[in-house]
Amino acid sequence: MSLQNRVQPDGEIVAAGWRGEWMGNRGILHDGQRQLGSARWRHQNWICCKLDFKGRKRPLMAPGNYTELFFYDEAQALAAGHRPCAECRRADYLHFKSIWESLFGPADAKGIDRALHAARIDPGSKRQTAHRVHGHRARLHCANAAQLPQGTMILVDEQPALVWQTGIHLWSPLGYAAAQPLPAADVTVLTPAPIVAVLTAGYRPQPHISLR
Numbered sequence: 133m134s135l136q137n138r139v140q141p142d143g144e145i146v147a148a149g150w151r152g153e154w155m156g157n158r159g160i161l162h163d164g165q166r167q168l169g170s171a172r173w174r175h176q177n178w179i180c181c182k183l184d185f186k187g188r189k190r191p192l193m194a195p196g197n198y199t200e201l202f203f204y205d206e207a208q209a210l211a212a213g214h215r216p217c218a219e220c221r222r223a224d225y226l227h228f229k230s231i232w233e234s235l236f237g238p239a240d241a242k243g244i245d246r247a248l249h250a251a252r253i254d255p256g257s258k259r260q261t262a263h264r265v266h267g268h269r270a271r272l273h274c275a276n277a278a279q280l281p282q283g284t285m286i287l288v289d290e291q292p293a294l295v296w297q298t299g300i301h302l303w304s305p306l307g308y309a310a311a312q313p314l315p316a317a318d319v320t321v322l323t324p325a326p327i328v329a330v331l332t333a334g335y336r337p338q339p340h341i342s343l344r
Contacts, residue, residue: 135192136168139201141285141292141303141322143212143252145172150305152202153340155181156214159198166193176249177241180209185220204303206337207294211285211322213252215244231333236326251324273325277315281331283339285322288315292322296343308342 136147139156145168159174180203192200203209216224218241225241232244239247252271277286277295284295285303293300294308300315301308321328331337338344 135166137192137199137201139203139208139212139214141208141211143172145201148305150204150307153183153205153338154203154209155183156201156203156209156212157181157198157217158201160196161199162193164195168199177245178212178214178248178252179217180206180214180221181217182220204307205340205343207283207285207296207323207339208292208303210283210327210331210337211292211324213248213324213327215248215327228330228335231330231335232326235329235333247326248324251326271324273321274318275321275328277317277319280319280321281328283323283331283335283337284328286315287320287322294339294343296339301343308340 134147134149136145138146138148138150138152140146145161156179158172158178161168161171161174163169190197190200203212203214216228218225229239229241229244233239236247272287277300280286280295282296286293286295286300288300288302292303294303295314297311299311299313301311303309323331
């Protein structure tokens with residue numbers, strides 16, 4: 133039986149069989165039986181990490197250790213509101229941080245995390261554009277599809293899709309579908325607005341191997 137540790141583009145954590153290319157951390161979310169409770173984060177520094185770093189090995193969901201979360205690719209980690217890890221992905225983090233500061237002013241990791249948390253979680257909102265994520269609402273926004281940068285995740289007929297190159301790829305637990313044209317209209321955007329700005333300014337997430 134699959135553990136509940138796969139993160140979908142909308143930030144929801146599910147039990148699924150697809151293999152992730154990246155790992156993440158939101159704190160300790162599981163119990164002694166490796167089951168998730170109601171919490172979906174324990175801190176605001178949501179990060180995206182390499183699967184392999186300095187040969188480190190760890191059992192999944194060990195008691196007292198953070199819950200290992202997995203993302204299909206980096207674009208989906210960004211859509212869920214995670215940023216590059218400052219340790220295992222130092223160069224990517226510094227690149228992300230440099231672009232962030234050029235857009236929003238000086239910030240350390242904690243400052244970026246606070247801003248991202250405010251952009252991804254909207255607990256009091258009752259807007260129709262908000263998706264409920266276990267008692268909390270993921271803050272979504274709208275934009276013209278043609279103006280979105282590569283690596284942005286959007287909703288097309290309620291299905292997640294990746295903006296990549298000159299089109300989009302619908303996503304399901306089976307993976308990305310073949311490319312299709314960009315919608316000729318405004319779309320609901322899953323990727324938090326500040327991260328969309330960072331993507332627009334030049335940060336490029338690594339796509340899934342199926343798109344490389």
